[in-house]
Amino acid sequence: MTPEVRLAALAAHLAARKLDVDLSAAGLRVTNPQVKGCCTKNAADTISCRPRDEDGAALWFFTSWGEPIAPADRLTDAAVFVLGSLAVREER
Template identity: 55%
Template sequence: MNALDLPERRLAALGTHLSARGYRIDFLGTRLKVSNVHDSECCAQRLSDTVTCRARQDDGGRWWYFTSWGEPIAPADRVTDAAVSIQGYLPLPKR
């Protein structure tokens, strides 16, 4: 795997995982827009976020997912952890 395509592959994996949970996913090159398509049914303050994947310098340069405001979400090899974190701040309505 080429280091240059790692962020895109990790974002694609996260996007697939979140899509299966009911989120709308839009790939924007090296960014992943995650949207709550059920916003009219939900009281969430945030309706979407644009997630990036980049090296985290304070973790030895390991790849991490980050929110659009620069907060680390989870290491990029922890897709389920990242999805759970995103679901925590961008909740879908209970089915």
């Protein structure tokens, strides 16, 4: 499958969990409308899908900071990571 197809599948998983998703040429923009962001109105990130050299060039999802999320064939793992990264955090 292509990176675009993998991102579309991840978008469907995240939309089913009430996150806002927008798939574009830049990647998959994911926003949690329930959580305030630090630099934007709501907590958000842009997810990309590209080969990961350390894994034999297998497709992986990455955060906008280049952090590996999960292999692109592990949609549930990727969705859990994104949900956690955009979740409500207690202020300390």
